[in-house]
Amino acid sequence: MGRLAKYTRRAFLITSAAVAGGVAFGVYESWRVPPNPLRPGEGRAALNPWLIIARDGAVTIVTPRAEMGQGTQTTLAALVAEELDVAWEAIATIHGPPAEAYYNGAIMGLGQPFRDYDIRPWREKIREATDFLPKMLSLQVTGGSTSMIDGFAKMRLAGASARETLKLAAAKRLGVPAETLRTEAGRVIAPDGQALTYGTLAEEAAKLDPVRDVVLRPPAQWRYLRRPMPRLDMAAKCTGTATFGADVTLPGMKFATVRMNPARAGMKSFDAGAAEGMAGVEKIVDLGDGIAVIASNTWLAFRAAEAVEIEWEPPAYPGETDALEAEIAAALDAPANSHLRDEGNAARVLESPPEGAVAVEAEYRLPWLAHACMEPMNATAHLDDTGHLTIWSPNQAPVLARDKAAEATGISADDITLHTTFLGGGFGRRAEYDFTVLAARVAAAVPGVPVKVMWSREEDMAHDFYRPAAVARMRGLVQGEKAIALEARVAAPSVTRQSMQRISGFAPPGPDKGHVEGIADQPYAIANYSVYGHLADIALPVGFWRSVGNSFNGFFHESFIDELAHAAGADPLAFRLVHIRPEHAPSAQLLEKVGEMAGWEAAKRPGTGRGVAFTYSFGTPVAQVIEVGESPGGIRITRAFIAVDPGIALDPAIIEAQMESGLLFGLSAAVFGEITFAGGAAEQANFPDYEVLRIHNAPKIAVAILENNRGPGGSRIGGIGEPGTPPAAPALANALFDLTGKRPRRLPLMRDFDFFL
Amino acid sequence: MPYTITVNGSRHEIDLPGDVPLLWVLRDQLGLTGTKYGCGVGACGACTVHLGGEAVRACQLALEDVDGPVTTIEGLGTPAAPAPIQQEWIRHQVAQCGYCQSGQIMQAAALLAENPAPDDAAIDAAMAGNLCRCGTYSRIRAAIHAAARRANGG
Ligand code: FES
Ligand code: FES
Numbered sequence: 008m009g010r011l012a013k014y015t016r017r018a019f020l021i022t023s024a025a026v027a028g029g030v031a032f033g034v035y036e037s038w039r040v041p042p043n044p045l046r047p048g049e050g051r052a053a054l055n056p057w058l059i060i061a062r063d064g065a066v067t068i069v070t071p072r073a074e075m076g077q078g079t080q081t082t083l084a085a086l087v088a089e090e091l092d093v094a095w096e097a098i099a100t101i102h103g104p105p106a107e108a109y110y111n112g113a114i115m116g117l118g119q120p121f122r123d124y125d126i127r128p129w130r131e132k133i134r135e136a137t138d139f140l141p142k143m144l145s146l147q148v149t150g151g152s153t154s155m156i157d158g159f160a161k162m163r164l165a166g167a168s169a170r171e172t173l174k175l176a177a178a179k180r181l182g183v184p185a186e187t188l189r190t191e192a193g194r195v196i197a198p199d200g201q202a203l204t205y206g207t208l209a210e211e212a213a214k215l216d217p218v219r220d221v222v223l224r225p226p227a228q229w230r231y232l233r234r235p236m237p238r239l240d241m242a243a244k245c246t247g248t249a250t251f252g253a254d255v256t257l258p259g260m261k262f263a264t265v266r267m268n269p270a271r272a273g274m275k276s277f278d279a280g281a282a283e284g285m286a287g288v289e290k291i292v293d294l295g296d297g298i299a300v301i302a303s304n305t306w307l308a309f310r311a312a313e314a315v316e317i318e319w320e321p322p323a324y325p326g327e328t329d330a331l332e333a334e335i336a337a338a339l340d341a342p343a344n345s346h347l348r349d350e351g352n353a354a355r356v357l358e359s360p361p362e363g364a365v366a367v368e369a370e371y372r373l374p375w376l377a378h379a380c381m382e383p384m385n386a387t388a389h390l391d392d393t394g395h396l397t398i399w400s401p402n403q404a405p406v407l408a409r410d411k412a413a414e415a416t417g418i419s420a421d422d423i424t425l426h427t428t429f430l431g432g433g434f435g436r437r438a439e440y441d442f443t444v445l446a447a448r449v450a451a452a453v454p455g456v457p458v459k460v461m462w463s464r465e466e467d468m469a470h471d472f473y474r475p476a477a478v479a480r481m482r483g484l485v486q487g488e489k490a491i492a493l494e495a496r497v498a499a500p501s502v503t504r505q506s507m508q509r510i511s512g513f514a515p516p517g518p519d520k521g522h523v524e525g526i527a528d529q530p531y532a533i534a535n536y537s538v539y540g541h542l543a544d545i546a547l548p549v550g551f552w553r554s555v556g557n558s559f560n561g562f563f564h565e566s567f568i569d570e571l572a573h574a575a576g577a578d579p580l581a582f583r584l585v586h587i588r589p590e591h592a593p594s595a596q597l598l599e600k601v602g603e604m605a606g607w608e609a610a611k612r613p614g615t616g617r618g619v620a621f622t623y624s625f626g627t628p629v630a631q632v633i634e635v636g637e638s639p640g641g642i643r644i645t646r647a648f649i650a651v652d653p654g655i656a657l658d659p660a661i662i663e664a665q666m667e668s669g670l671l672f673g674l675s676a677a678v679f680g681e682i683t684f685a686g687g688a689a690e691q692a693n694f695p696d697y698e699v700l701r702i703h704n705a706p707k708i709a710v711a712i713l714e715n716n717r718g719p720g721g722s723r724i725g726g727i728g729e730p731g732t733p734p735a736a737p738a739l740a741n742a743l744f745d746l747t748g749k750r751p752r753r754l755p756l757m758r759d760f761d762f763f764l
Numbered sequence: 765m766p767y768t769i770t771v772n773g774s775r776h777e778i779d780l781p782g783d784v785p786l787l788w789v790l791r792d793q794l795g796l797t798g799t800k801y802g803c804g805v806g807a808c809g810a811c812t813v814h815l816g817g818e819a820v821r822a823c824q825l826a827l828e829d830v831d832g833p834v835t836t837i838e839g840l841g842t843p844a845a846p847a848p849i850q851q852e853w854i855r856h857q858v859a860q861c862g863y864c865q866s867g868q869i870m871q872a873a874a875l876l877a878e879n880p881a882p883d884d885a886a887i888d889a890a891m892a893g894n895l896c897r898c899g900t901y902s903r904i905r906a907a908i909h910a911a912a913r914r915a916n917g918g
Contacts, residue, residue: 076861076898237857244862245853246846247798247837251863254797262792286781304780305801306788381802381810381863381897431800431863432897464803660857664903668860671899694807694895702901703888 044106045069052213054172056108057165058087060209064193066093068100071109071147072154073403074240075433076668077728078661079154081238083162085231085658090166090224092190093205095231100239102427103147105405110146113157122528123626123725124591124716149403150438150551152625152726155657159724163223171218176211177203226655235660240429252401252428255387257457261289262305263449264461266312267297269469270687271548272320274298282311291315292452299449305461312463322687324546331545331684332372336478338498338543345518348527351535353494357482364484364491367574369567371481372753373559375682376474376552377689379697382431383467384442388412388450389457396423398447401430403438407510411440412447423447434672435551439472439509465692472550473682473689475500479526479563484535485575489585492535493567495526497560500549501542525560525733530591530623531568531583547684553672554729557624561733562677562740562754565620569741570750579741580607580619580632587621593652593715594623597630600711601650605632612636615645616746620738626725627653628716631670633706633738635746641763642746644674644739647706649731652716654723662727663710669731670708675699677736678762681755704763769830771796772839782828787811789827790836798837798866802895809894812867812874813837819874821893837866840873849873849911856907860898868894872908881912 045053051061059067068084080100088098103109170190177195178185180203187198194202226233243249268274277298279291287307292299298315302308325331360366386400396418402408405425413420430437446460462470477499484492503521504514519540520527527538552558572582580602588595598621602608611617615636622629634646649666656662679698683690691697717723740751743760751759766779769786771794778789785804790796790813802810804823811822816832841847846854849872859865868891875882875890882890887908896904 076859078860235857237854238859240862241854241857241859242843242846244859244865245850245869246841246843247796247866248843249862250797251800253801254791256795256797304784304788304792306784306792307781309804379897381800381808381861381895383801430861432861434897461801464801464805664857664860664900667902668899671901672897675899693805694803695805699895699897700899700901701892701895702904703892705899705901708902 041108044104044108052209054169054209054213055165055217056103056106057162058091058169060205062206062209064097064204064206066091066098066193066205068098069103070100071103071111071158073102073149073427073430073433073437074100075149075403075430075437077665078238078658079149080240081236082155082658082661083158084239085236086158086162087166089229089231090163091170093193095236097193098239105147105409105425111148111153111157113153114146114148114151122530124530124594124623124628147404147406148438149433150435152627152729155724156626156726160223164221167221167223168217168219169212171221172212172215173205173208175215175218176208180208180211232657233655234658236658238661249429251382251431252385252387252399253382253431253461255399255428255459257387257389260387260457260459261301261453262303262308262461263299263301263458264305264308264312264463265294265297265299265445265449265466266315266317267466267470268319269689270319270322270326271470272322272687275318275320277318278316281316282314285311285314287311290453292449294448299452299460301449301453301458305459309463324687326684326687328683331547332476332478334545335476335498335500335543338541339478339480339496341541343496343539344542345520345523345540346537347518347520347523347540348536348538350533350537351492353492353535353537356492356535357484357494360484361486361491364486365574367483367485367570369481369570369752371479371563371566373477373562374680374754375476376676376680377468377471377682377691377697378432378434378436378552379468379694379699380432380434380436383462383464384436384470385459385461386443386446387457387459388446390450390454392455394418394422396447396450398423398425398443399428400425400443400446401428401437402440402443403430403433404440408440408443411444415444416447416451418451434553435555436471438551441470464694468692468697469689471689472548474552474558475502475549477559481563481567483567483571485571488575488577488582490533490571490575493533493571494537495563495567496539496541497523497526497563498541498543499559500545500547502549502551502555504542505549506551521556523556523560525557525622525624526564528623529564530594530628531586532590533586553669554624554732557622557729557733558673558676561620561622561624562736565622565734565737566740566752569618569737569744583619583621591628593713594621594628596715597621597628597650597652597713600713601630601632601648604648604650604709604711605634607632616742616744618738618741618743618745620734620741622730622733624730624733627651627727627730629666629730629734631734631738633742635739635742637746638763641761642743643763644704644706647708649708650711650713651730652713653725653727654714654717656712656714657724659712662712665727666710666731667708669729670735671700671705673732673735674739677739677754678756767827767830769827770833772835778827780827782826784827785823786813786825786827786830786834787822790822796836796838800863800866802864808864808867809871810864810867812870812894814870814874817874817877819871837870840869847873848914849876849907852907852911852914856903856910858900858903858907860900864894864896864898868896868904872904872911876908876912876915880915882908
């Protein structure tokens with residue numbers, strides 16, 4: 008409890024600081040510096056947990072979050088550099104080790120029991136949030152699009168504190184008051200023009216008490232923020248020199264792979280007779296619940312692993328897709344877990360509609376999805392002669408991964424070093440710890456030998472923590488050009504509960520907000536508005552998939568809003584504006600913007616259809632218009648327009664990239680994405696049967712960034728990695744309806760529409 | 765009997781079975797990890813290298829069938845001295861996670877060698893085999909056009 012209480016208290020301090028905006032600019036903040044986990048070694052000094060300065064002036068910024076493509080390291084570095092006064096060229100980044108200093112304060116805010124856009128009684132609500140939330144035990148997590156929300160104040164404070172501490176060291180050396188000194192491009196400059204480089208001051212500065220009272224610079228003085236910065240990982244990633252997990256290379260390292268039960272249960276027995284004599288095979292490891300093959304080459308390990316005869320245990324869940332879907336649908340008839348939106352009296356109005364109202368009902372069904380990160384799961388581990396275990400893992404949750412590796416191997420967490428490499432995509436998959444733990448277990452079976460445990464693509468697809476399938480039943484009423492009632496019932500397995508059960512052995516009771524995010528928290532004013540969440544308790548592994556609940560709820564809500572608009576005989580964009588304008592002005596401005604970009608007022612191009620969708624997720628509203636067109640080879644997704652409002656736009660080029668990325672991730676799933684099951688195992692094994700959009704069938708994309716959603720303090724920021732995904736599928740579905748007159752109520756769309764492939 | 769292959773101008777004796785795909789020879793035996801494994805079945809393009817100047821999928825090319833000089837991303841340029849196409853990739857800030865980008869760049873370099881001024885249709889045709897889970901296609905297209913303009917003195 009002590010640990011929990013401490014995390015909760017700290018999370019509250021940071022959440023209120025970062026979100027409420029009090030600390031954001033020009034305000035004195037007394038800063039509590041957490042214990043510094045860095046031991047940078049000779050010639051390098053860590054002034055606090057977020058930065059290391061070398062004698063030659065090179066600055067290494069230690070990022071608490073993982074770089075998986077979203078540009079987080081670059082913008083976290085820009086936040087530090089903005090206050091530190093160093094040249095961009097002098098900066099490099101590394102991932103922070105597992106440590107308390109790097110907890111994510113903002114991730115707690117995701118569970119807040121109020122709608123993000125509704126920002127009035129701030130602090131009370133945040134306090135509620137931290138008490139309400141099921142407690143995350145390991146908060147060093149990259150997820151929930153929270154890296155900037157968490158880092159916005161923290162990283163700038165780290166830079167400002169280091170700068171002031173360097174000045175203090177210079178003041179001592181020069182015998183002048185620190186107030187007379189200024190800083191510029193990695194140097195402290197005295198009134199007489201004398202300059203001392205940070206490199207020559209850092210080691211002395213690191214011995215001083217870090218300066219805690221600092222004033223953060225106002226945006227008008229920013230040089231690195233609110234502009235596109237060259238990504239710090241770009242040159243390495245364009246020359247094949249960035250080290251992903253799969254690329255870790257150690258002297259004497261062996262290459263291994265694993266085979267675990269694709270039906271997600273245990274192993275009865277195995278026969279490695281045929282595999283043992285195969286070329287390159289050095290050892291077959293009995294893992295109890297599966298096997299590992301250690302070889303001189305990854306491919307030889309793959310081939311031998313396939314040759315092992317294994318008898319698996321049956322799964323603890325229905326093995327076939329139909330039976331799984333039936334269980335989810337059945338949850339709709341069981342009592343609801345949550346009723347997080349309840350305005351007016353939707354049930355009564357729907358029972359006895361007023362004169363002239365038009366009723367609309369629809370049921371939507373969405374499939375399971377895989378993450379299919381470009382880099383298949385892997386990790387590397389080495390149990391050395393002293394009993395110390397070192398792990399290299401491309402992961403989103405290092406404390407959790409380390410602690411679970413400790414649990415699985417019996418090695419104390421203090422005897423485990425974990426390095427986080429670049430991630431070849433994450434999308435939530437790498438917040439799990441399974442691949443890290445497997446590498447640790449394999450290494451523990453061959454003490455003294457470093458071993459890289461690489462999964463085949465097929466193993467990766469078969470052992471995902473899938474985006475759950477979901478079903479929604481929607482009812483609504485329109486009168487004139489307005490919706491007067493909307494009732495939604497959503498059923499799906501709970502990602503939150505399953506994940507918490509895995510992490511802590513305890514599934515939190517109470518309403519699951521993540522389950523209805525994207526449908527219970529949208530800024531629409533509808534007089535009778537009711538959203539129920541129904542949890543389907545199925546043991547099939549599910550996990551956090553880019554935008555999580557929003558990924559299915561955005562589709563349900565925005566498809567149904569479109570159906571209501573058509574029932575009302577209204578223009579779908581104008582219909583949305585009528586309901587959003589009274590609830591949240593910045594969101595309405597976004598819709599107007601995207602309409603302008605798409606030329607919505609003008610006539611459609613012949614042979615095309617257009618669809619609009621809007622979602623508010625992870626603190627950021629996004630509006631999208633998608634255009635589809637008939638072509639001889641099938642329907643093409645021709646153009647996409649995106650308007651996004653993240654509040655303060657910390658790096659417009661990275662935001663643009665994330666918007667495109669989120670859109671294409673959502674569109675790929677909408678068109679092609681589907682995991683089905685037979686005998687408890689996924690039937691899709693590799694990209695040929697889990698296709699995604701490619702350059703020739705992806706749309707041309709235009710992105711506009713607005714900064715109206717900055718809150719009362721003017722300093723609010725939202726997430727960026729995920730909010731581009733939820734509106735993509737409904738915008739496409741709505742466009743297909745516009746083109747064909749056929750309303751898509753299930754995904755993937757390739758089942759019902761003929762696409763250009 | 766070991767196989768001899770030439771990679772980025774250096775000759776290597778490789779003592780592995782002849783059916784091991786070039787991809788895994790490069791990555792595990794030669795330590796050239798810039799070339800990536802994405803699918804192993806020729807469906808993603810992450811493993812693209814040049815064989816005698818042509819773009820090939822290293823996961824589909826057996827060691828015993830390597831009949832010409834191989835160039836990998838490491839042979840194209842370095843962070844200190846990137847090739848022109850890599851410079852355009854950097855200038856357009858193409859990479860996100862970056863895992864597919866070695867393959868994208870090798871495919872694009874082969875395209876430009878064959879067609880110095882590809883239009884959008886030619887880019888689509890050449891690049892359709894290279895998937896990017898991060899969705900960097902717009903910037904890939906822009907970088908290829910820019911590299912072409914640059915090579916043509918534009
Ligand atoms: S790894 Fe060779 S094409 Fe995918
Ligand atoms: S940049 Fe991530 S897969 Fe292409």
